[in-house]
Amino acid sequence: MIKVGVIGAGGKMGSAVMAAVESAPDLELTALIDPIVDSLAPGRDLVRAESLSELNDGDADVLVDFSTPDAVNGHLLEGIERGFHMVVGTTGLRDDVLDNVRVAAGKGGNVVIAANFALGAVLLMGFAQHAAKYFDGVEIIELHHDKKLDAPSGTALATARHISQGRSEVDKGALHDATSKISLDGARGARTEDGITIHSVRLPGLVAHEEVIFGNPGETLTLRHDSYDRSSFMPGVLLAIRSVETRPGLTVGLEHLISD
Ligand SMILES: NC(=O)c1ccc[n+]([C@@H]2O[C@H](COP(=O)([O-])OP(=O)(O)OC[C@H]3O[C@@H](n4cnc5c(N)ncnc54)[C@H](O)[C@@H]3O)[C@@H](O)[C@H]2O)c1
Incomplete structure (x- = not known):
């Protein structure tokens, strides 16, 4: 089982990812990270964190980020450094952050970034x-x-x-x-x-x-x-979650996972 944490779990994409992960037999939704996490999935036994820094290292194998353009840059660098594999759909990534991620990815966690998972x-x-x-x-x-x-x-x-x-x-x-x-x-x-x-x-x-x-x-x-619907992105997101562990370093674009 791959343990999955969702960053931005309270958002439109984050909630669709939660549902998709929960319906996949080989994936386990373990953690939700969002400033509004207290209002999410009431009654469920999941790790909850208002920010990535509150998450413990063993709480997830893969973190999926659909948060905001401002927040994602910090998440990426912190996540990789702490050894989480990162699947990132949040858009608006800065070029200088991408350069740093290219260097850092693989030393800790691997990274798959796709501007569009459909x-x-x-x-x-x-x-x-x-x-x-x-x-x-x-x-x-x-x-x-x-x-x-x-x-x-x-x-x-x-x-x-x-x-x-x-x-x-x-x-x-x-x-x-x-x-x-x-x-x-x-x-x-x-x-x-x-x-x-x-x-x-x-x-x-x-x-x-x-x-x-x-x-x-x-x-x-x-x-x-x-x-027409956020379900269009979910097969690509699940493919990235399943693939990221075996793709060293940084992968940009879903096309690389599909053509392999
Ligand atoms: N790659 C793709 O295929 C794809 C598809 C659709 C949307 N997107 C992108 O995904 C991102 C999210 O889109 P959305 O429509 O779900 O947005 P949204 O506004 O509905 O959700 C964003 C969520 O992030 C949370 N958030 C804000 N700061 C945070 C932080 N520091 N840590 C954790 N969570 C934080 C918010 O509370 C909110 O719940 C956008 O950048 C959007 O462009 C990508």
Whole structure:
């Protein structure tokens, strides 16, 4: 049995992870970590901690983090150092933290980070990387619920990296934008350092959605993925929990677990 602790257990993703872990015969939900932990799973015999520092080392083998962009950076470094294997879905990770995690991971615990645990989103990134070789223009539109704290989404940033990789493989060069007059700030979205435009939409009713539109003279190709429900992320999260112990160091992206 793999003992699993959930960081951010009181959140939308955290509660879905708790239910998914409890329904898996080879996993045991042992610990909940969240500042609001007292109100969670009343009457259940589980370790409860308001912060990671309150958790004892033997309370879990794997910690799954779906907390906040501010909190996750500290969790990662502390968790690895204390020997917990970490599965991280929280988005908004800082690049400098990722660099430190790359060095630290494996010395203590291993780490799997995925900006998106939904199979369809992972496939979309792969398709986008392939399509990027054949189209002159591309823009990303990501759409999420209105409680999301970070923008653009981690999935959109990861998708942009895949597109850049595809374009660089065939020397596509710089993306072209003829806009010379912007009468409203942000009208053309945000640009990654490789010049890929990302537009972020936030609305009640949405869950997690992404569209990548490729353009060539006379044609467009649209790739779209929709997570209608948080259950879409759970098979990927469970796969990461089961895999992290045997993947030394840092793994970024669910695609590495699926293709192995
Ligand atoms: N990788 C993926 O597939 C995927 C999918 C959906 C959401 N996400 C990301 O997961 C994160 C959580 O999303 P959500 O919708 O569940 O958010 P949420 O606001 O519903 O839940 C966040 C939870 O974290 C808790 N929290 C805050 N600070 C904490 C701390 N220091 N320690 C422990 N817990 C703390 C909060 O009390 C809350 O219960 C976001 O970053 C979101 O972008 C990732």
